[in-house]
Amino acid sequence: MEAGALCWPRQRQVLFVFLFGGVSLAGSGSGRYSVTEETERGSFVVNLAKDLGLGDQELVARGARVVSDDNKQHLLLDSQTGDLLTNEKLDREKLCGLTEPCMLYFQILMDNPFQIYRAELRVRDINDHSPMFRDQETVLKILENTAEGTAFRLERAEDADGGLNGIQSYTINPNSFFHIKISDSDEGMIYPELVLDKALDREKQHELSLTLTALDGGSPPRSGTTTIRIVILDINDNAPQFSQTIYETQAPENSPVGSLIAKVSAGDVDSGVNADISYSLFDASEDIRTTFQVNPFSGDIVLTALLDYELVKSYKINIQAMDGGGLTATCTVLVEVLDINDNPPELIISSLSDYVAENSPETVLAVFRIKDRDSGENGKMLCYIRDNLPFLLKPSLENFYILMTEGGLDRESQAEYNITITVTDLGTPRLKTQHNLTVTVSDVNDNAPxxxxxxxxxxxxxxxxxxxxxxxxxxxxxxxxxxxxxxxxxxxxxxxxxxxxxxxxxxxxxxxxxxxxxxxxxxxxxxxxxxxxxxxxxxxxxxxxxxxxxxxDDNDNAPFVLYPLQNGSAPCTELVPRAAEAGYLVTKVVAVDGDSGQNAWLSYQLLKATEPGLFGVWAHSGEVRTARLLSERDAVKHRLVVLVKDNGEPPLSASVTLHVLLVDGFSQPYLPLPDAAAAEARADPLTVYLVVALASVSSLFLFSVLVFVAVRLCRRSRAASAGGCSVAEGPFPGHLVDVSGAGTLSHSYQYEVCLTEGSGTNEFKFLKPIIPNIQAQSSGRNSEEKPTFRNSYGFNFQ
Structure with a gap:
């Protein structure tokens, strides 16, 4: 987190830390731990549970996790044991370079209640790098009249290790002219100087080759070597002189490559070749050599790589001026890098929950922190979300923020929220970073089907x-x-x-x-x-x-003939007096249909007749009547076939066979017939036997019915005076025929035999055997009043 960084929600600027229910935010004292570099992954660092005074399972229960400042996971927390382990091999040189001590800063975050512990890990150096010289050979030109005791500064070696494992000494191979002197630089580092012990004589020896060795302080020590080639020159008694020993300049970090950073200048009072001066970088690190370049003739220092204030805030460049005689002089150029607002704020998520139950109370969805690598006003920040969302953004310790719900949500109203967290700095121009979070509202069973x-x-x-x-x-x-x-x-x-x-x-x-x-x-x-x-x-x-x-309803029931009943016994025979007029009611065919609607609409027709044209059937009532006056020429016996058909699709039908006998009168049904009839009777004695049998059975049955009705239903005196049928009030006896159906007889039909006084034998008819009650299968029909019909036989139809 950058120093001085500020962050607060839009229109809700805060200068203090919010404390809210269910979350405890605390900052403890810094924990200091150490580990040796190059330690294997998974190496033990410390038991955090014991170090923080927590229970064995408290780290698990509170969701402890480790967050590093550089957002890299160098360490791993085993929440089961509470051990803090290394998550990778740590290379101190990559992490810190030459900075000593090498410290890694991290935080330990815990929920319920929310707490933050600051800690630091020191990575101890091991001697895993050898000293290295930048050049394998260094050419040093020395005048032959150089005085004894003159020291020549040599380029130092570089060792990636630090502390005692860094370079501790330099040595040179034994020789008669030089020895090595160790000197300290302003930066606290040592560098070698080659000291002349004995005067040189170019005529005796114009060149020397020495081996310079750099030793570090490791155990065992490591070393690196380079060759010093000494060229002995003729006398050049004036060295170059810079106009300034130290040059100071400033450069914005957004300076383009090729920009002129500074210009150095040196002069030499010598003449000729000894006065020709060339410029070069001296004792420069690799970073300086890749960032800057000096023109050897003009002394212009130009930029060869982009500057970054957040990485390096200043540079110290050593420039060497050498004349044609090999004499040199050095100066220092100090470059201060100016910060510009070129880094947008960063948002680092430490804890995130993508789901929240719709009926949950205030719930923490995310814990994050913000930082800006810039400085000053460029590093100050604002943090906010849209105001029309049911979420709160609360600031916490050390630029940490907590995103939480304001209350219960309704998934059926909105099942998903897209939350944009915006962080903007106060630089010019302002830079901002946006982080989108998608929060899904998980369902709770609060709606019935x-x-x-x-x-x-x-x-x-x-x-x-x-x-x-x-x-x-x-x-x-x-x-x-x-x-x-x-x-x-x-x-x-x-x-x-x-x-x-x-x-x-x-x-x-x-x-x-x-x-x-x-x-x-x-x-x-x-x-x-x-x-x-x-x-x-x-x-x-x-x-x-x-x-x-x-x-x-489907037309699945054929009409059922109630009367006359076709039960396979003796055929039904109707007696018709020859004196009957046209339209005389012979009988009535009664049928029902178990279906309903048009499937139960019945119609009657005469299908076959012994003598066509003598009898007719009414289509809707089923009444069989004479179509004309009878004559003596008409046959005595007639056979009629009546067809009963419903109105379904397809229609279903039933037929009934009627036998009709023409007689002169009911009182003399057995008198000798006319000659023609006698001849026919003699020709068909079976018919005569049939008529006699039917008359006997009918008479017996009729007598039984009369006795029953007289006892149960009729008062004899009223029957004698009225000459009609006496019927008791109330329901009919159960032995009578009861038909419930949905056909043409849509109501209950009950039949009873009635005789009238003075009817005579010619008015006597008999009732066919009573059939069992037939109850219609439709349970939804209403009972209505039953109209009563009387035919010429004296039968009541109700």
Whole structure:
């Protein structure tokens, strides 16, 4: 963190540290630890739990983590044991260069409560680098009249190690002319000087070669060598002289390459070659040599690489001037690098949570710190987020900030937030950094499934195939994930008599409804039940919807003839007097149909007749009547086939066979027939036997019915005076025919035999055997008043 860096939320400038519920921010004293460089990865540094006075599992519970100032993970915290370990091999020379001691600064962050501990790690040097000379050979030109004791400064060697492992001494191979003298520089480093012990004589020896050795203080010591080649020159008694010993200049860090930084100048009072001066960098580090270049003829110092105030704030450049005779002089150029606002602020995330439950209270989402590598106003910062978000940005210790929610969120209103954290400095021009965070609101099961309709009406045609898909219900849940996964089920019916489990089933995943068995409209016209939809949240939420199933009628019932009943016994024979007029009611065919609607609309027609044109059937009532007057020529016995047909699609039908006997009168049914009739009777004795049998059975049955009715229903005196049928009030006896249907006889029909006084034998008819009650299968028909019809036989139709 840069010194003097300030950061506060927009429109909420703060000059103090916020303390808020649930988070404790504390700064402890600095912890100091050390480790030797090049130690293997995973090496033990210290047990932080013991050093900080924490329990064994407290580091795990509080989510302890290590944050480095340079945002590099040099150290690793084993939260289970509390040990602080190295995360990589540490190279002191790469980390700190020549700076000694080499310190790495880091913080230990813990949550619940939130605390920050500052600590530093010293990387101890080992002797892993040998001294090195920049040049393998150095040429030194010395005048032959150089006085004894003259010292010549030599370029020093460089050793990446520091302290005792750095260069401690220089030696030279034994010779008669020179020895090495060790001197200290202003920077606290030593450099070698070659001291002349004996006068030189160029005529005897014009060149010498010496080996200079640099030794460091390691154990064992390391060394490096270079060759000093000494060229003995003729006399040049004046060395160059700089106009200034020290030059001072300033250069902005955004200076382009090739910019003129400074200009040095030296003069020599000699003449000729001995006065020709050339300039060069002297005893310059690699960094200086790559950053600056001096023109050997003009002394102009130009920039060869970009400057960076944040890396190097100043340079000290040594310039050497050499004349043609080999004499030299040096000066120093001090370059101060001026800071400009060229570094945008940095935002370093220390802790981040991408998810937050929608019903959570104030929750910490991110912990981060900001820094700016610039200085002064360029390094002061502001930090803020948009005001219309349900989040707070709270400053903390040492430019740390905490991003947290203001309160509970609603995922159904907004499931995701894009938060832009903006950090801007106060430099000119202002630079800013933006960091985008995406926070997903995790779902909580707070919405029950909702059906698309409160009630569903489904229709299914009867006689359906089992497992038929009859419809679907649908419910949606505004939640997500398992909380939005809806399962469907059938709820227990309100009517305990309804066998719902055997009628329908539901697909738990899709809501599709299926008929389990074939439905019969005549047995069950409609039913309803409730369907439940539940999500898979914890706890699960549910809702209900009403489903009505209407069974659509199909024409699956043929008409059933109630009268005359075709039961395979003796055929039905009707007696018609020959004196009957046209339109005489012979009998009435009574039929019902178990279906409903147009499927139960019945129509009657005469399909076959022994003598066409003699009888007719009314299409809607089923009454069989004479179509004309009877004559003596008409046959005695007639066979009629009546077809009963419904109005379904396709239509279904039934037929009934009627036998009609033409007689002269009911009182003399067995008198000798006319000649033609006698001849026919003789020709067909079976017909005569049939007529006699039918008359006997009918008489016996009629007598039984009369006795029953007289005892149970009629008062004899009223019957005698009125000459009609006496029927008791209230419901008919249970032995009478009761037909409930949905056909042409849409109501209950009850038949009772009534005789009138003076009717005579010619008015006597008999009732066919009573059939069992037939109860219609439709349970939804209403009882209505039953109209009463009387035919010529004296039968009541109700």
């Amino acid at each position: 909702a059906f698309s309709q409160t009630a569903y009406t489904l229709r299914v045609r009867e006689n359906n195939s089992p497992a038929l898909h009859i419809g679907s219900v649908s419910a949606t849940d505004r939640d997500s994930g398992a909380n939005a996964q809806v399962t469907y089920s059938l709820l227990p019916p309100q009517d305990p008599q309804l066998p719902l489990a055997s009628l329908v089933s539901i697909n738990a995943d899709t809501g599709q409804l299926f008929a389990l068995r074939s439905l019969d409209f005549e047995a069950l016209r409609a039913f309803e039940f409730r369907v439940g939809a539940a999500d898979r949240g914890s706890p699960a939420l549910s809702s209900q919807a009403l489903v009505r199933v209407l069974v659509v």
